[in-house]
Amino acid sequence: MIKKTCIALLFTMVCALTASAQKADAILGKWINPSGEGQVLIFKKGNKYFGKLAWMKEPNDASGNPKLDALNPDKALQSRPKLGIELLKNFTFDGDDVYEDGTIYDPKSGKTYSCKMTLKGDILKIRGYIGISLFGRSENWARVK
Template sequence: MKKILFALIFCIISLHAFSQGDDIVGKWQNPSGEGRIEISKEGDNFFGKLYWLKEPNDENGQPKKDSKNPDKEKQSRPIQGLQILQGFVDKGKGSYEDGTIYDPKSGKTYSCKMTLKDQNKLDIRGYVGVSLLGRTETWTRVKE
């Protein structure tokens, strides 16, 4: 009986530990409410796509373009649907690092780390060089 109980507890703990890395997977909204990002896992890395914009179209009714991108070939692509988070690695304890975040408003890409504060709050810190030289904003989980 003790062996069965031990095996059951081990399985529960293992499943919980295995699933923790995927806790950021889902849909998140930035603090301004202008955009929503869907975070997914591909292999061992996490990525995020800008799947919704409060104002997806420009003043002419056309989809907003990535016009600030320094790569001229990418300036005609729509902002909605853009992958803005790339290459994050689960470092454990709700920390995801070694990734980048792209800001379509400026056309700049920053080093980034994400920290899951709880199931519904995700701190995003974009920075240049070292994490001290950056800015943090808190995204909230979208409940659908």
């Protein structure tokens, strides 16, 4: 009887962990910003979530060359193309549709901010901030179908 109870308990725990991982992975995929200028592909490395700029409406400048990360404070990174830049880094899932403790890089300003993301169906609420989330800016990204 004890053996059956232990097996049932173990099975329940495995099912719960699998369901939690599936819920956390609901963020994976492509998301488009409100202006429609870019799409970010969110992916997973280990237990953390990251996002890279996977598509740009206008990836090239007027001369036909790739737009560069010219405003990056790291001089060594200023010559890299914007397309493919990892914008979102090191997010963890808190179990309540919230991804936190990560950062977001804004290639338009060259600045990196603390960030929190909340998943609501096919809308990803992004909140970039300095210090506490009271001082920041929010955007809603839509899932690319």
